[in-house]
Amino acid sequence: MKRRTFIQGVVGAGLSSLLAENALAAKNKPLLRFLRPPGALPEDEFISRCIRCGKCGETCPNRCIQYFDLENGMSSSDTPYIIPREQACILCMKCGDICPTGAIQPVKRDLEPILEKVKMGVARVDENLCLSFQGKTCGVCYRACPLADVAIRIGMLEQPHVLDGCVGCGLCERSCIQIPQAIRIIPDADRKV
Amino acid sequence: MKNIWIKIQRHLNKLRWVVLTTIFSMLILLPFLHLYQTYEAAHAYDLLTPTEKSISDTMEWISKPFVDDPEVDLNNLKGTTWSGTLFGLKLTDPLAVVGQISAGKMVYWPFFVTALIPIFLTIIFGRFFCGWICPATFIYELNDNLATWLRKAGIPVGRKKLDFRLKYLVLVMGIIISAATGMIAFAAMYPPVLIGREIYYAIALSGFGSGMVFFLLTLLFDLMVTRRGFCRYVCPGGALYSLLGHFRLFRIQRDVTQCNDCAKCNVVCQFGLDPLRDNFTQECNNCTACIAVCPTDALAFKMRVSDTPNQGAGYLGHEYKRVHNIQTKEGSK
Numbered sequence: 001m002k003r004r005t006f007i008q009g010v011v012g013a014g015l016s017s018l019l020a021e022n023a024l025a026a027k028n029k030p031l032l033r034f035l036r037p038p039g040a041l042p043e044d045e046f047i048s049r050c051i052r053c054g055k056c057g058e059t060c061p062n063r064c065i066q067y068f069d070l071e072n073g074m075s076s077s078d079t080p081y082i083i084p085r086e087q088a089c090i091l092c093m094k095c096g097d098i099c100p101t102g103a104i105q106p107v108k109r110d111l112e113p114i115l116e117k118v119k120m121g122v123a124r125v126d127e128n129l130c131l132s133f134q135g136k137t138c139g140v141c142y143r144a145c146p147l148a149d150v151a152i153r154i155g156m157l158e159q160p161h162v163l164d165g166c167v168g169c170g171l172c173e174r175s176c177i178q179i180p181q182a183i184r185i186i187p188d189a190d191r192k193v
Numbered sequence: 194m195k196n197i198w199i200k201i202q203r204h205l206n207k208l209r210w211v212v213l214t215t216i217f218s219m220l221i222l223l224p225f226l227h228l229y230q231t232y233e234a235a236h237a238y239d240l241l242t243p244t245e246k247s248i249s250d251t252m253e254w255i256s257k258p259f260v261d262d263p264e265v266d267l268n269n270l271k272g273t274t275w276s277g278t279l280f281g282l283k284l285t286d287p288l289a290v291v292g293q294i295s296a297g298k299m300v301y302w303p304f305f306v307t308a309l310i311p312i313f314l315t316i317i318f319g320r321f322f323c324g325w326i327c328p329a330t331f332i333y334e335l336n337d338n339l340a341t342w343l344r345k346a347g348i349p350v351g352r353k354k355l356d357f358r359l360k361y362l363v364l365v366m367g368i369i370i371s372a373a374t375g376m377i378a379f380a381a382m383y384p385p386v387l388i389g390r391e392i393y394y395a396i397a398l399s400g401f402g403s404g405m406v407f408f409l410l411t412l413l414f415d416l417m418v419t420r421r422g423f424c425r426y427v428c429p430g431g432a433l434y435s436l437l438g439h440f441r442l443f444r445i446q447r448d449v450t451q452c453n454d455c456a457k458c459n460v461v462c463q464f465g466l467d468p469l470r471d472n473f474t475q476e477c478n479n480c481t482a483c484i485a486v487c488p489t490d491a492l493a494f495k496m497r498v499s500d501t502p503n504q505g506a507g508y509l510g511h512e513y514k515r516v517h518n519i520q521t522k523e524g525s526k
Contacts, residue, residue, distance in 0.1 A: 061234035
């Protein structure tokens, strides 16, 4: 019995340290550029809350929520993510309602609560790529933005300027007609508002 | 009256298969309904490909009698057995709660509450989830039938016996790993969650993920090493329910006065338990296969908080008659 407990202890300690190391390595790696669904907790907390049930994706009417396999490290396997250039979030807030653990916080679908609680990232304009900055008036990103004049405003020649209200839904990046896209979301892993 | 109840119990196994099949087909149906919902939300029926159109038409036909507005009403039915939403009632696997508490080192009460109904039922019925609900059980039992056929065809299958306490170690290890890494380790290796998720991935997203590989390996393990090996020896969920259901109220018990020692129950029990010697233990998953197979109706559910200790040879069997020198059938009373 003594030997048994000893072996159990050794195997246990070995395995858990191995896995802990794995998770840490994944954290230090440069992550892929992806967004978490709107209302998601800060990344570490999100990982420990998410039970990988897949209901957020199953309730997303826009099919923008996808799931990691192992490409982003063991710790974020089967967690939801959004690639805004492929399919951006329309801020319908249904994923927060259905999330059983509050890993994605429920947020009411109104301007105030969304500005207050959602911070998936922030848009950044590459002026060398943006058509409006090259003298060809475009303004598509402004027209795609669900929070126009709160998150983005346009100046002369429809040149876009991102404001503090940007929550990072990615609809601008999705709709940008330039290839590669001239506006992209820089994800915010802390998601602090 | 009591006799009728015992006669009904013989058919519980069929009912169980109906339940298992229903739940499994729901897991396949729900992703399709989700796709249909997204087609509806996009208001672009004419732009769908022929395959998508046929999915949309079929799902519309299936769901029409039950919903007015598919975009909203179909949200009432979401998820898997790991965590599901049933008409406003959120239900969660107790193992998910254990995993979340150990990974987050905090209790999120709104989540904890959703597991109370399953926990309560497990305390009363024991490991019923494993036998009656788990979508992986559905496949594992079919896999076990396959093993039986292979054996009949002369192909050897594994029937080793391991230590059933291994799964409690897996449960404890899972908790430790979850606490150490801050991720819910069970979600990566617990078969019902794998099955539910992978079916959803395959239908609504890009295809099967790595979880499917793990699940196929468990099927091979069951075939080549030991019968229903994953459920009996590895599954952390099974371990948790066994512990919760240790003092379960409803358990299958043997009526020694009716038993004829035929041992069919021991053969049919996929969990390798020993109903013939009253050795059900907390491992029994209430699958009722032994009740269905018993030729003398000696096995039935009884309300007791512990197993009857070994009652010895069945009164209708040869062994009992030999010991008690009984020659005629009347004498066996």
